[in-house]
Amino acid sequence: MEEIQRIHSSLFKSTIDQWRQALSRVLVDVRAGDQLTGVYSPAQGARFYANDRETGQIDDPVLAHAFFSIWLGPSTRDPGLRRKLLGLDR
Structure with missing residues (x-):
């Protein structure tokens, strides 16, 4: 949640609490x-x-986007990993 808040700093506390849950x-x-x-x-x-067993799903596209932006978004803390995950480093 800290990384999501860092990247998406304008989130309301209620949204942060819902997403954390x-x-x-x-x-x-x-x-x-x-x-x-x-x-x-x-x-x-x-x-x-986890280990090929489904642990659950999130039916909130905004939360899903925010979560994956930790690694795939332009504001990631690890741009090298982002490039590899996106197939940009070959």
């Missing part, structure tokens, strides 16, 4: 060797998986 329902604790996958569908939201 939504994300806590789909994001699970991980250990070394676990694999997390998020599938972003711009018009629908996102689905999340």
